[in-house]
Amino acid sequence: MEKESVQRVFVLDKNKQPLMPCHPARARELLKKGKAAVFRYHPFTIILKDREGGDTQPIQVKIDPGSKITGVTLVGDFKNGKKVIWGAEIHHRGQSIKKALDTRRGVRRSRRNRKIRYRIARFDNRKRSKGWLPPSLISRVENILTWIKRIRRFSPITGISLELVRFDTQKLQDPEINGIEYQRGTLYGYEIKEYLLEKWGRKCVYCGKENVPLEIEHIVPKSKGGSDRISNLTLACHECNQKKGNQSIEEFLTNNPERLKQIKSESKRPLKDTAALNATRWYIFNQLRGNSLTAGKEELPIEVGTGGRTKYNRETQNYPKKHWIDAACVGESGQNVQIEPDMQVLEIKAMGHGMRRMCFVDKYGFPKKYRPKERTYMGYKTGDIVLAVIPKGKNMGIHIGRIAIRHRPSFLLNGVGDVHPKYLTLLQKNDGYGYQIS
Incomplete structure (x- = not known):
């Protein structure tokens, strides 16, 4: 019996039109018999030599956008239920782009302050267009759009499901800002706790235990003037939460100054990743809905879901926390999705197309070599x-x-x-x- 946990292979007919992805064993058989040839190695795609057209089942591409990693899955709608047939995680390079731009800016500014050849500042004659995004964010968006276009060329996609996540920074600072509305409903508290889980690494900040139920903990107890601001919230296991009680964190961690220093520094960490997601979420949605992906093809229906709905679907199905699994659980269609426990996933790392820098400089800003x-x-x-x-x-x-x-x-x-x-x-x-x- 064929093992279903491996990734499916993309299949094209002789006219390069997408057919239903097949099992790797079937792909090997077609290649061995000479009925197909390798079209692309990543993602692995074969092209049939004689066949033209064929029956297909509905396939939905599901996306879980992230600041550092974006999860992408293909979910097929078969007679026996919805199954994940392909998964990938896209690793973005936004931070490296920002670092490179910072380095370039520093070199140019240092040149202007020396009596040597310099680049004239041009900030007075530049204007940002409407909807402008910085290069580090554009890189994240373009990675997602690029791979949706590729997947659509290799697979008969019939719909798109996108997590239109929104972290309300005002609500993160004060979870009770809207009163009773956020105290009701099945999904209450999922956005706040999901943010804390990502921020604190899904483990107890006091003892470091992982894979145990975690509770929201106030760093400064409310009985001593602590607030519900996100900077005053952390995660602790039940045992540590009870042991700390209403002690201040300084009293509780008297014998562990290193952990105390770490918690204090982490609690003040900026909402950089949150801001990146908030800035790009509508841009991605509008690009998916627009003509950028529909050239020569009909526009696909788009389903959207919240981060709370994604987590709710994942936890009710007892799936582990992974970016590609989150993608499979996006929206209402992510409620009953079958995922094999040892499913193989394609790790995609954005590396760029080459060095854009024309000149390499030393630590003083002087040229030392040029790009060929x-x-x-x-x-x-x-x-x-x-x-x-x-x-x-x-x-x-x-x-x-x-x-x-x-x-x-x-x-x-x-x-x-x-x-x-x-x-x-x-x-x-x-x-x-x-x-x-x-």
Whole structure:
């Protein structure tokens, strides 16, 4: 009997139209018999040589946007229920983009203060367009849109489900701001507690226990003037919560000054990730609803859900906390979704298409080297995925990995070392992402 826990393989007909994803065993059989060929390695896709068209079942792509990691799953609607047939987690590079821009800004400002060649400031003649987002946030949005477009090319998608998460920062600062309205309903408290779980790493801040029921705890007890502001809330196991009682945190952690210092610093952590999600949520929704994904195709219906609904669906089905599982549980359609416990997931890491910097500088801001003008050499580019068949030497054997080109016939292959291009076969061109199955 075929094992259902592995990821399905995307299938295209001879006209490159998407068909229903198949089991890897079926894909291997088609490849072995010569009825199909490999179209793409990540995500693995085959193309049929003779078949044209075919029956398909409804498939919904479900998205759980995140500041650092976004979960994406495909859920098929079969006769025996809804099943997750493919899952992925997209790792964003927003922080690295921000760091690079900060470095560039610092170098330019330092040049302007020295009596050398400098770049003239142009802030007086620049105007931001309506709906402008900083590059670090645009990167997150474009990663999501890019992969929805790709998935739609490889799979017969019939709908989109998006977690339109909104962290009300005013409510995070004062959970009782709306009075009794947030004290009613099945989902009461899920947004606040979910934020605290993410902030404090899903463990007791006092003893470090994980995988135990956690309770919301006031750092400064209410009996001593503590408030319900999010900066005064943390998570503790029942035992530590009872043991602390109405003691101040200084009294309770007298013998553990390191943990006391850590909790105090974490409680004042800015709401940076929360702000990123709030700033991009409607932008993503409008792009999905607009024409950016519907060129030549009909517009797909979009289902939206809150973060509280996602957590409620996940916990009622006893699924662990993972980004791709959260994606499967988004919205009302995430109530009864079947997920195999050892489901394989594609880890997608945004890496960029190459260095945009034209000049590298030393710590004083002076040029030390320049980027080569040519981005390719002998038909290869840094980041390409290749098959290396090395007939002799210490690296003899068959290897698959990414290469870094040099402008001489000696490339660097991940995990192997120097390889001559004559031993390489291109499997997939660099598309700005790194891949790993987990």
